[in-house]
Amino acid sequence: MRLFLTLYRFTTGYLRSWTCIGETLLLEMTGLSSSSLYEAKRVLVALGYIQIRHMVSGRCEYRICEGLQTLRAEAEKGVAARFARKASGGSEADPSGQPEPWKESKEKKYHHPAQAKTLPLNPNLTKANTSREGDDASLDANFKRLGLTEQLKSAGVSEFMAHKLTREHPPEMIALAMERLKQVRPENPAGYLVAEVLRGGYQTLRVEPEKVQREQREKIHQLRVEQRERELQQRDEGALRVAQKLEFFEQLSVEHRNFLKLRVESQALSEGFTRLPGWGVEHPAYRGLLAEVLAAWQLEGKQRE
Secondary structure, eight states, rough: HHHHHHHHHHHGGGGOSSOOOOOHHHHHHHHHOOHHHHHHHHHHHTTTTTEEOOOOOOEEEEOOOOOGGGHHHHHHHHHHHHHTTTTTTOOTTTTTTTOOOHHHHHHHHTOOOOOOOOOSSSHHHHHHHHHHHHHHHHHHHHHHHHHHHHHHHHHOOOOOHHHHHHHSOHHHHHHHHHHHHHHOOSSSSHHHHHHHHHTTTTOOOOOOOHHHHHHHHHHHHHHHHHHHHHHHHHHHHHHHHHHHHHHHHHOOOHHHHHHHHHHHHHHHHHHHHGSSTOSSSHHHHHHHHHHHHHHHHHHHHHHHO
8 A cells, every 4th residue: 555655656646657665665665675575565566457568778757557647648748848858957757866777677677576457447247246356366375475474584594585485386385385394393494495496395204324324323322322321330239249248257257257168169170160261269259159149148048957
């Protein structure tokens, strides 16, 4: 509405049907952003409210459609020459001053669709109803596309790319890509969305062999670390039990200690421990075997009781 009223002011307000107004002045007078301005132009053109034509210099001229035009052709001819004489002065015939040509060229390349057919001045009832239904459907599609654009922007996609994707690809495809984003959860959501929409929005996720191998190696390494920690814990618990047994052994009488030592020597001889280098009382295997013999002897005593 802001853009339409601004263009109406510089066309009908200056008693002419076409006006050449730069993008800088349009942004200033409407208070819109560049993307919102492009979207407003596209919607007005699609509804047939305005027409846009591009000059050789790359700038744009705007015109209110015939169905909303209040100027008569003869009245326009009478004032056209008068305003044309003021073109060199600038303000009335060219209210925008010197707009940036590159902005108008970019606007022509990316944002202006084909001109829509304007409504006749006195359409019959059937044509009016058909046009109204078409306008409602177009507005619904525009609102849906704007909603998808905001979703893409919230995911990190740039404003220009979000408008480009929603303009050039079906809304269903973008919706599928947004649903897959919730399931996949990639590291770069914006890049994933753009790539997914450009290639169709329904492709299966490409598996990277290097990434799979790296994850498998990390998983195996983690299992080995956990197994090593369990072994160290079991070893510490076993050493603690042996120390407790040996402490109890030192508290026994000499007769009981000698008896247990004889059993240790007999068992060591039968199992071949005596062939170990450095076999003796201080040998770790001897201490472990003594703890086992002591535990068996204690169990026998409990059974006798």
